[in-house]
Amino acid sequence: MSEPAQREPLVVASFSGYFGDRATALDEAMAGDPIHVLIGDYLAEITLAGISARFRKDPTQGYADYFVKQVQPHLGGIAARGIKLVTNAGGLNPRGLANVLRGLIADAGLSLKVACVEGDNVLDRLDLLQAAGHPLTHLDTGEPLSAWGRTPIGANAYLGAWGIAAALREGADIVLCGRVTDSSLILGPSAWWHGWQLDDWDRLAGGVVAGHILECGPHATGGNFSGFASLPGITFPGFVVGEIAADGSSVITKHARDGGAVTTDTVTAQLVYEIQGPKYLNPDVTVDLSAIRCEQVAPNRVRVSGARGEPPPDTSKVAMFAPEGWQIVSWAFVTGIDIERKLALLRAQLHLLLAGTVDQLEITAYGTPAAQPESQAEATVPVRIAAFASERDQLTEEQFFLKLNSLYLWSVPGFYTDSGAERALKPQRRIEYWPAVLHVSQLAHTVTLEDGRTLEIPPNPHAVPGGVQPTHPEPQPVARTTSRATQRAPLGRVAYARSGDKGGNSNIGLWAQHEKAWPWLRQALSTDMLRRLLPQAEGLEIVRHEFPHIRAVHFIVRGLLGRGGSTNLQADQVGKAVGEFVLARQVEIPVELLVDEYRGSPASPAARTASPATSPPNTASCTRPATAVPAPRVQ
Structure with missing residues (x-):
């Protein structure tokens, strides 16, 4: 696809918001309204933890393998319609995924060009980085990595969008990334399409905001939305579409054929999701969200504007993971009256049974019985029993499940486990997370093109020390x-x-x-x-x-x-x-x-x-007049 002479808005459609998202979403996007770019987000912190463990066992893997099944039937359509596809499904192994796709493309007789964005994986350099004076301090606690006391099996820096933009500029049709920021999947194509520069701060900020809204797929069409009951077609909400304008503003919408709805509230829900505060830190721009506005301009069309940009921070977040023992989860049920006493006794029995066996035990009851239950289910409380141990042998069948199962005849009345469910016999590896910060000068952000050429993406020269959120005064009585x-x-x-x-x-x-x-x-x-x-x-x-x-x-x-x-x-x-x-x-x-x-x-x-x-009165950050209101009391 050649760049257009006139810079109409770039139309971007999401088809994945996380590893394990709806597998048919790419089919839906391809059958939907006309688009320029498809984006798929597969990586989250907890996902990277699992991928790191699997990649260590088999270095040929490490990517979202089911993405291959999603995209294979549509390679011909992507080529015929000139659609670009950008995804972080590459995980820890973008090159491995690229080789698989290139084989499928060749078998289909197509000429799609595949590029890889790499440089996020810094696992092999951790010792050298620390020796060179980069302590890889914990993002929240400030502790140096040397204080962790664990051996990382994964360490991935969050890269920005300019590698994606460069790959598209060089003619790539499919761009496979590792750990770029989620919003980079949208910012990269937007910067390429509109020709944005490194210091187009407000435009870049708008692209990041659009990316933040789009990367979670159906979140912006009603998924996980508190007001879901008022939305049409919520049984099967579609994936979100964004139209990113040259000035960085965007219109958030969806495919006309799909369910769900796009309203100022469904968009706001995603705007406030997983942010650090008014300053949204990104490798390419620091976004000031303070003046963000949402306007319903038509049914299922919300205009988002007001983002302001500043130079990005000179440090990047690095997600590190290390094994930290084993965990296992099982469920039990308690029925009838005197539930609180029953739960207290059950907790005491479990602690007695598992004392000296597990290192940590979490016992949680969910819900309360109905006052007048009409079925046994309404008189039942499920109980989740989760245990952690430093060694796998502490959570074997004999050490955990059989002890739990032994309670049948001597625990509380109305106690049982679900004999139809799979028994909790196999402990799972527990992976601990360490979010570190690393100076951007230490990253080797690269793009490998279809013809084998490698492009180096230098750090943003305008990056500055930053990361401090503004302080908003508390409401005062x-x-x-x-x-x-x-x-x-x-x-x-x-x-x-x-x-x-x-x-x-x-x-x-x-x-x-x-x-x-x-x-x-x-x-x-x-x-x-x-x-x-x-x-x-x-x-x-x-x-x-x-x-x-x-x-x-x-x-x-x-x-x-x-x-x-x-x-x-x-x-x-x-x-x-x-x-x-x-x-x-x-x-x-x-x-x-x-x-x-x-x-x-x-x-x-x-x-x-x-x-x-x-x-409490009005605070200085809000321009509305102060209104006296009664302080609420919590039930």
Whole structure:
């Protein structure tokens, strides 16, 4: 495909948001509306952990093998329609994947050109880097790598978009990457298409924002969205499409034939997902998200604008992984009355049985029985039993499963395990995560083209020391001026949420469903309030920011996920449900802000007038006038 004479928006369609995403998504994208570029994201931190272990066993692998099955039937269509395809399915072995694709392309008699972007893998250089004065300090704790005490099996730096742009500029049709940043999959094609330069900061920032929205596929069409019940076609939401303009703004949409919907809220959900704060750090640009705006310009079309760019940081994130013992998970069930006493006894029995065998034991009950159960299932609580041990032999069948199974005759009444499910007999390797920082001068970012030529991509010469997030003052209490009728209700009746992982930290973005609820929400959601809404955050550091133009308050809860999802024994390893839990917590909400169907629900408590209280005022980062509101109380 030759570059167009007129720079119309670049149309990019997603077909994968993670390793294991819907396998038919590439079929759907090829059958959808006309596009210029296909992008597929397969890598996440927890995915890299698993790939690193498998790659070490078999160096010929290390890439997303099922991507080959996805793309093979469409190679002819990609060639005929002049579509470009960019993906990080290369994982730890882009060249291996390239060789496989080139063979398929040759067998099909096609002339598609394949390029590889490499240089992210720094595993073999870790000792040399440390000896040269690069301590590879932990991104959160500041500890040097030498303090970790483990032998890494994977170390991949996050590369930027200019290698992708160079490959496309040289005529590549398919660009296979390793660990580039997720948004680079979109920023690279956008920079190539529009001819952006290294210092086109605002345009590059807009490309990163578009990339951040697009890289998670159906997230922006209603997947994992708090307001899912109001969306059409949500049973099978389609994958997202973006139209990136020359000025960096974008229109987020979807294929007309697909289900789901694109609204300002579904887009906001992705904007606040897994960010560090208002400063979104990227290898090619630091994005200031403070002034981001979303506008519904037509059904299923949301314009995103307002991104501002600054020079990128002079350090890159490096994801490192090392084996850290073994873990195993099994489930049991408890039925009937006196559930709390039954659970207490079951916990005591399990700790007694497994004492001296396992190093860590996590026992979690899920849900509560119905007050008047109409079936046995409604009277049953599932119990997840997760164990960690430094040695595999500590979690053998005799040491773990048979001990759990021995409880049948001497544990609590109503106890059983699912005999129809696969027994927990095989411990899994546990891989610990170490997010490090490394100066960009130490990276060897390269592109290998179809004809064997190698291009070197130098670090951005404008990179500067950075990475500091702005400080937003906490809402401060102000004297209440008027009484206001309130009602106890879940926070989710006036707000939406999206949460995810940033290493061992969990981010939580909450935003008002309606403009009229924003003044109350932003004053109510102080750091102290989040601690009450999220009891498991007790003792942890919380960082709070505001995004007034999208009516959002954003939190980072440091350490909520331990040292990262790959070693987190909880079922919600990477914090995907934390935001929904916060929305389920009940607080006192002004009656006029509640949606009609809840305000009139006979099941809800009667509205009451709050007693005189204090409420937080407006902060300097928001231009809306201050409004006195009652401070909510957590149920």
